[in-house]
Amino acid sequence: MSTVQAQSLGAIEERTREDLASFYRLVAHFRMTDLIDTHISARIPGTDHFLINRYGLLFHEMRADNLIKIDLHGNVVDDVDPAKSRVNVAGFVIHSAIHEARHDLNCIIHTHTPDGIAVSCQAEGLLPISQHAMKYYGRLGYHDYEGVAVDLDERSRLVQSLGPHDAMILRNHGLIAAGKSIPRTFHNIMFLERACQAQTKALSGGRPLTYPSAAVCEHAARQYDREEVDEIVQLGWDAALRLL
Helix, strand or coil: CCHHHHHHHHHHHHHHHHHHHHHHHHHHHCCCCECCECEEEEECCCCCCEEEECCCCCHHHCCHHHEEEECCCCCECCCCCHHHCCCCHHHHHHHHHHHHHCCCCCEEEEECCHHHHHHHCCCCCCCCCCHHHHCCCCCCEEECCCCCCCCHHHHHHHHHHHCCCCEEEECCCEEEEEECCHHHHHHHHHHHHHHHHHHHHHHHCCCCCCCCCHHHHHHHHHHCCCCCHHHHHHHHHHHHHCCC
């Protein structure tokens, strides 16, 4: 690698670190944390390495230099103090599986929010009853609970359950969202989480629910796939960063 290439890659990594640390802080701001558990990762473009949180920090504490760079085998890439390079094993298992199999997904988030867990426990899964939920109509994977995700052999089944989608419900566990970029992943988890919040509240109301037709649900889902959504995603990300 030339000096110029090394400098360019270094700048790309630094920007990825800054954006990922911001993502962690935004997740804390929107109350989607579970103390020190759950995790967000981002692939460093042009490499097989990804960044993930140092285990033991709260999300609102996250800084660019708190992120640990590891490879797909879980090895810490940088020369850092071992006491400050611990990574959540379940985080490695889940994120490495998706990063290795889906090169179109550069950022992944896994959450344990009360509403996300509640929907993950419901047999019907995510219901097409809100505009937010329509985004995932026919575009959501489901993975049956196998215990705490620390077994490496679960990785292939996680990938199979995700399929071609960018989001997945881990039954009896929580949510996963991913995207081609950090802003896109932030957008995806916000919509999935809000859909789960709406569902738990709607079901608690004790009144009959209305369901749009399958044709309308599919039409709405396709609207979220149109090209101009990228610009909307970036606008939302830029606005969220101003909160920090």
